Amino acid sequence: MAAPLAGRRVLDLGALCAQRPHALAASMAARLCAAYGAEVVRPVPESGEPFARLPPLLPDGGSALDRFLNAGKRRGPAATGAFDAAIGDSAALGAHAAAVPVRVRLSVFGPGEDPPMSELGLLALSGLLDIVGEAEGPPARLAGHQPAYAAGLAACTGLLAALRAGGEEVVEVSLFDVTAWLNWKAPASVMVLGAAPSRSGLPKDWHTLPVRDGHVALVYQDKDWPALRDLVGDPRLRREEFLTIAGRRRHHAELMAVLRPWFAARSRAEITAAAQARRIPIGPVLAPAELLDDAQHRARGFLGPGGMPHLPLRWDGARVGAEATDAALA
Incomplete structure (x- = not known):
């Protein structure tokens, strides 16, 4: 497929x-343009x-952020010649x-509304900080x-x-x-349930649990409970307080006291294979270096040998303009 x-x-x-x-959003949008x-x-x-x-920072002292966002770009003190498009804030574009x-x-709230703002401030204003982390x-x-990065994707799309x-x-x-x-x-929760979600009101159904060689993400829905119960195989999980999702939430500490030893005694691969066989959405927590050898990433050709993502990808996993992109990253 030709690069568009x-x-x-x-x-x-x-x-x-x-x-x-x-700066990050503009750089991300331009990074995608280079990949296109x-x-x-x-x-x-x-x-x-x-x-x-x-x-x-990378082992050589360079910035992984710089390497990722500026791959395939030509840098210099000034830009000359004609351009089809430009990406930046109001002052940079004007100059x-x-x-x-x-x-x-790019602006904070829209044209003419560009007060000082950090990414942490954006997370707080949007309500995302109120749903991430433990309530305590x-x-x-x-x-x-x-x-x-999401703003950069929106900018590239526009x-x-x-x-x-x-x-x-x-x-x-x-x-x-x-x-x-x-x-x-x-907003969807406000429309349907009358209130926005918050950390204090989120049910404790999903967890990251320590295992023999790291951690796994324990993610399951109520329909998955019988399979998870049978996977662990502890008869205490059949007690009345654990029969319903409401009961498991009320007795969260007791539930974790049963589950944690079972997980701690097994490896990530062992747990993941057993869970997948029962269609329970449990997966390993991988270190960055382990992502290079991840089977799905290998099959889709998502990461290069040095860890650089190949962007963008089509829905079928093929890379857009792969030959040109690879040459630019070499």
Whole structure:
């Protein structure tokens, strides 16, 4: 399949954005454009690449974030020539891309509403912080840069649509709107149940449990309980207090006292194989290095030998413009 943006030039202004969430989102959108075959040019300020020392750091001291977001891009002090599209915040676009026909403008709340904002602030405003983590502890920040990366995906989608339509267009992407969309279950719960979910009201059905060689994610629904009960095989699980989901929630501590020793005595592979045989959605918690050898990732060709994801993927696992993308990452 031919790369859909082959022959297009995209200006990545992520390094010139004033705020970190905007910079990450613009860089992610441009990263996808490069994977779609575009020539992506990334001007950097005199101080250098802002992502160059951001964690996580690689053994050689470089930034894995920089390596991932800027793969396949051409960096330099200035951008010259004509461009089909540009991605950045309001100030960066105004200073460097006023004549570019398609401009993707990132802001916090929308045009003209761009106050100082962090990714943590976006998570809090969207309500996501209220549903992550244990009720007894502090809110837990989502791993990675999920709000910014989701905004980058939205920005790339809008850019592709604008290029296909032709002509001039400003694509507006609100970081808050995207983050609120990630928490779509909150408004749905308000409409259906009359209240938004919160950590204090979430049932304790799903857990991460220690096992002999790490951890597994114990994820099951009420329909899976008989299979899980039989898998563990402890007669105490047939007691009356564990017959219903309401009873298991009320007697959570007693339930865990029965389950934990069984899991702790077995390996991740042993538990996963036994659970899959009974169609219980239990899976291992993998370390980053283990993902390189994950059977599903290998089958889909998702990760390269050095751990770099091959993006984007089609629904059937094939990579778009794979030859051009691989050459750019080499």
